[in-house]
Amino acid sequence: MSAPTLRPPSDPAAPSRPAPTPLRPSGLTWTVLRLHRAALLVWVAALLVAGALMTWLYVIGPDARAAVVPCATPPTDGLPDCATLRAIHTDENYGVGLDLVATALSYLMLPVAAWAGAALIGRELENGTAQLAWTQSVTPVRWLAAKLAVPAVLLTVGTTTAVVLHTVARRDGNGPLAGAWYDPEVYASTGPVTVAYALAGLALGALAGLVLRKALPAAGAAFAVTLALSYLMQALRPSLWPTTTITGRTALDLPPDVLVLEHGVVTSDGRRIGNDLACVGSETQDQIRACMKNSRLSDFWATVHPESHFWPLQLVESGVLLAVAGAAVAVAFTVLRRRTA
Structure with a gap:
């Protein structure tokens, strides 16, 4: 037969200890998240x-x-x-x-x-x-x-x-x-x-x-x-960034990954004309020569932004x-x- 465990009588005057409260997030960060939780949930869902x-x-x-x-x-x-x-x-x-x-x-x-x-x-x-x-x-x-x-x-x-x-x-x-x-x-x-x-x-x-x-x-x-x-x-x-100028017949056949800002020609007297699409549809070298001769052109140029x-x-x-x-x-x-x- 075991002896009963004796406990000292509680002192009614002693201050009672409050029950521990569970830890909860606090601070300004948590306040902002809690106050705007609807926007947060929409953002996460999106x-x-x-x-x-x-x-x-x-x-x-x-x-x-x-x-x-x-x-x-x-x-x-x-x-x-x-x-x-x-x-x-x-x-x-x-x-x-x-x-x-x-x-x-x-x-x-x-x-x-x-x-x-x-x-x-x-x-x-x-x-x-x-x-x-x-x-x-x-x-x-x-x-x-x-x-x-x-x-x-x-x-x-x-x-x-x-x-x-x-x-x-x-x-x-x-x-x-x-x-x-x-x-x-x-x-x-x-x-x-x-x-x-x-x-x-x-x-x-x-x-x-x-x-x-x-x-x-x-x-x-x-x-x-x-x-x-x-x-x-x-x-x-x-x-926002310096452009690249391409001259010669390469300017007539630019790859699709190049952003063309301006396309032009140089006349036989040295004048540079912008946004002139003369001879762009020419496919063969002979067609290009004939177009340049008929249009009195000496060169082509294009201002571009390459993919780089x-x-x-x-x-x-x-x-x-x-x-x-x-x-x-x-x-x-x-x-x-x-x-x-």
Whole structure:
């Protein structure tokens, strides 16, 4: 028989220990994520859908490429039947899928800017949530820094992943199915400019929210400004890097991976005329000589951006966009300090 365990009587005057509370995430980062969890879930869902789509496009890429080979009706000389190839539709699905992803990535900055102006900043200033946080342990500067840093990290990681998957899904060598590197939407969705555009949209949207302090006007202003920035950069893009000038008869037969900015001729008296397509349709050397003689031409030239200029153009444009984002952030902090001083 075991002896009973004796416990000392509890002292009613002794302070009771509170039950331990479970650890929960805290801090400004968690607050931003919790407050904007709906946008976070939409962002994650969009990335998952885009990732699944681009994985499927990568898988069907070889079949799509095989569907655009030369054909004949009826099939002859080893060429497949054209009707059979047209019935596959893999190339159409592949092209439509790539266009859809490219468009979404190219204009990602627009919904990002509208959301940043309306939900991230404008709505909190309009309903007083931000002012309430400032009266507690969070300073306005820390509040804005967290508001910008958390979505900036999520946008950078997610957009970079989407760009990499999109580039892989395009598969080098798919030719007209994947589009030329200089096509506006292809260019804006296959390099670092995609991330830079998203960050610029975030910064401009936050600035609009701080200036206007109302959700809907800030969303509209941010959308309009980022759209104007997109069109401006597209217009300035060819001048962001020095062009290459090709002379001689090579200028008449440029490869499809070259962005032609201007094409012209040199007359027999030495005058250079731009945007003159004389003799472009000539196929043989004799036809070229005859055309040059009849047109009184001495040479041809073309100003182009070869495919090797893709990365220099991307890096310069990304630098410009990040400078815009940095300037917008600096102005946003200046506006915040003046209004809370």
